Amino acid sequence: MDTQQNTALTRALTEIPGPLPARGVIHIAIRHTDRFTVVGNDLAQHPGLSTTAVGFAVRIQSLPQGTEVGVKALAARFPEGEKLIAAALRELETHGYLQRARTRLPNGRIVTRTVFCNQPAALLRTRVAAAPPQQASAAPQFRAPVPASVPVPARGPGPALAQAPARGPAPAPAPKPEHPVPDAPVPEASVPQDHAPFVPLVPPPTAPKSPRPPLPRPRELTPELERISTALLSDLHHHSPEFTLSEEHVHRLVPGVAAWLERDTHPDTIRHALTTNAPEPVKYPYQFVKHRLTALLPPPVHRTTVTPFQTCDGCERAFRAATPGHCRDCRTGHAHEDQQAAA
Known part of the structure; x- marks a missing residue:
């Protein structure tokens, strides 16, 4: 198999036009028609990147959109180890080729989103500043063309030289315009701006971030709410070992859980969320x-006050009232009797 490949390379060298270099690499470039990736020389010959980082940059570019490119995913796909892959990704992230950001999905799950740019310098490219256009003159000059067959007389003080006879009639002078025609106005969009600053297309990584919302708190932290919240937070590691909280952290998170309980949320629902x-x-x-106690806080419960039923002490009829007593008819009858007795 090696002999066939060497023979093919030797035959390809004889087909290269022109003299071959005496030393150095000789390229045999065969045009790709499918399954190829375009890689710029700014990446392939980057002086600040190691060969490993350049190799993983090319491999990431060759992967389809949506492919996992984390350290563990690349280690499972390629023979390099996780430490070497992590160091290469950090190099690419330092030079702007790679960006990793944590994003929360609509279902509340936090994932790491990786963005790769093949030309990071193009994102911060400055606008080219050109010289401002010259102002057009108020009265443009019109000069009639001089035919080659008509000689130009001398301007010296001596006698004029003999002029050769014209071969044809002299052309008519160009008419002088009555009103000067101004130049066409330059569109405002095409006029460049002087001293154009940098125009970043993406925010820098050091851009100020908006403050996080505070942890929710209940209207009143009762001893019962505090007891249930403390028990729920202390018991999280029995359901998920990753959620092992210290005593200080449990004490800080108790108001957030109490706010959920105050809104009629079952403890199992809070644990699941x-x-x-x-x-x-x-x-x-x-x-x-x-973060989840703050971002996934359920809406408050709006309760409707219902007036209970009472039994009338006089006629035994049911009526709605906040306290026991007489119904409206009995109260009206008693009031009428009192008026007659007073009269």
Whole structure:
């Protein structure tokens, strides 16, 4: 098999036009028609990237959209180890080729989204500033063309030279316009701006972030709510070992759980909302639980006050009232009797 490949390379060298270089690499470029990836020289010859980082950048570019490119996913696909892959990804992230951001999905799960750009320098490219256009003159000059067959007389003080006879009639002078025609106006969009600043297409990684919303709190933290909330948070590690919270963290998160309980949320529902679809592994359980208690807080319960039924002490008829007593008819009858007795 090696002999066939060497023979093919030797035959291909004889077909290259022109003299071959005496030293160095000789390229035999065969045009790709399918399954190829375009790689720029700014990446292939990047002076600040290692060969490993460049190789993984090419491999990431060749993968389809939506393919997992985390450290573990690349280690399962390629023979390099996780440490070497992690170092290469950090190099690409430092030079702007790779960006990794944690994003929360609509179902509450937090995932890592990886964005790869093959030309990071093009995202911060400056606008080309051209020279401002010259103002058009108020009265443009019109000069009639001079035919080649008509000689130009000398301007010196001596006698004029003999002029050769014209071969044809002299052309008529160009008519002078009565009103000067101004130049066409330049569109505003085409006029460049002087000293154009950088125009970043993406926000820098050090852009200020909006403050996080505070942990919800109940209207009144009763001892019963505090007891149930503490028991729920302390018991999370029995359902998911990743959610092992310290005593201080449990004390801080108690008001958030109490706010859920105050809105008629069952403890099992709270436990399911905090631990379902969690990332693997959960590096910071306190921050994760605090985020879900804040972001997934259910709406408050609007209760409608219903006036209870009472039994009339006089006629034994049912009527609605906040306290026991007489119905409206009995109260009216008693009032009429009192008026007659007073008269």
